[in-house]
Amino acid sequence: MFFQRKAYQALMTWKRQSEGKRAMLIEGARRVGKSTLAQEFAQREYAKHLIIDFSEASEDIKDLFRHYRANVDDFFMYLQAYTGVSLPRRNAVIVFDEVQRFPPAREFIKQLVADGRYDYIETGSLISLKRNVEGIVIPSEESSLRLNPLDFEEFLWARGEETLASAIRDSFDRLHPMPEPLHRKAERLFREYMLVGGMPQAVETYLTDKDFGMVDVVKRDILSLYRNDIAQFGAADAMRIRRVFSTLPGQLARHDKKFKLASLDNSARSREYADAFFWLADACISVTAYNVDDPEVGLASSTNESSFKCYMADTGLLITQMFADNASTPHEVYRDILLGKLETNEGMFTENIVAQQLMAGGHGLYFYSKRDSNNHENTMEIDFLISRGYDDAAGRLRISPIEVKSGKRYSTRSLDKFTEKFGKRVGTRIVLHPLPLKAENHTLRLPLYMAHLL
Known part of the structure; x- marks a missing residue:
């Protein structure tokens, strides 16, 4: 089943603007829908096509890429003969597909694009893994597009x-x-989305069977596939990646959500685990958010990578991963999240x-965290920071601090402290909560x- 994806429009833009001068590489996690x-x-x-x-x-097809790079005309003649597909020029x-499994094909893109007679799309997972680029020159004639799991708007489209x-x-x-009736409906569907997640196969199963167990x-x-990939491609880092x-899930269940290496190993060091985090991010299994010490519009410039x-x-995979040691996820978890009655761990699911x-919308992930044991007034936690146009600054970019609230009763003390500390750097303050929209002052x-619209 094909679901309407926003990335489709990005491909349309690429086709129109590149006019065959650049290939498109679609990256993403396994089973996220790249090939489809x-x-x-x-x-x-x-x-x-x-x-x-x-x-x-077959090896016969691969041999064409190995032996005919110096003669593109012969390459296409034999390729069309092998496949029985006649390809009209410029149409x-x-x-x-799965280009990471045969790196010479990716390197050949340079000559193929220069030839100009066809367009080229590549799909791949773990595309930056050393063994998948070893010995090749990555073509500069290659644009890239990250395909994420369905965001909430795409989930709604899938549901009709x-x-x-x-x-x-x-x-x-x-x-x-x-x-109010539409708000309640949107809230209910958002909880469904949180439980199902955005992996196309999970969404399709839910729409077909209406059964959270299925x-x-x-x-x-999917999680088993990821674990197998770690074992197969993790090489010397496989144990740390695993x-x-x-x-x-345990790290996100912490109050401040920050990752503590000591929980993995008392002697663990950032340098030892850096490749493990990179591997999971490259596989698009996890996403890392960094603390920003001195927030400016260019948030990446002052990150604290420690x-x-x-x-x-x-998030659907997170919920299942949390109960990976069980034969199945307890049905009470699905029931309580769907009904808004989950008292523990809802904060971690909501923040995730x-x-x-935010990732699906193209934002990098940043947050602000300051602890002061001597003066509690200086302690603050801001869940996310994004750069956003600010009306009171003639539309110029300002930092928008975002607080995520899973409950209906909350305070905004950290937002107030953050605004006071950083003054004119701060634009619209945003609270994401399980309540209707309300705009007041700044x-x-x-x-x-509505998180996908930011």
């Missing part, structure tokens, strides 16, 4: 709720709360789903289901 997206785009937007899946390509696309998705966007644009089986299969991966949080890229929406209180 590439195939659907190729079928719809070109007169002809050819898909070469390097997870199962055909060749898809290199396009009208509700438009109403949520209109409410956000006008800063006017939706009618969805849980699918998510466990440790980090297995402890992610202080970080590590989120799961998909916001991180997932604070925007948004329902959680």
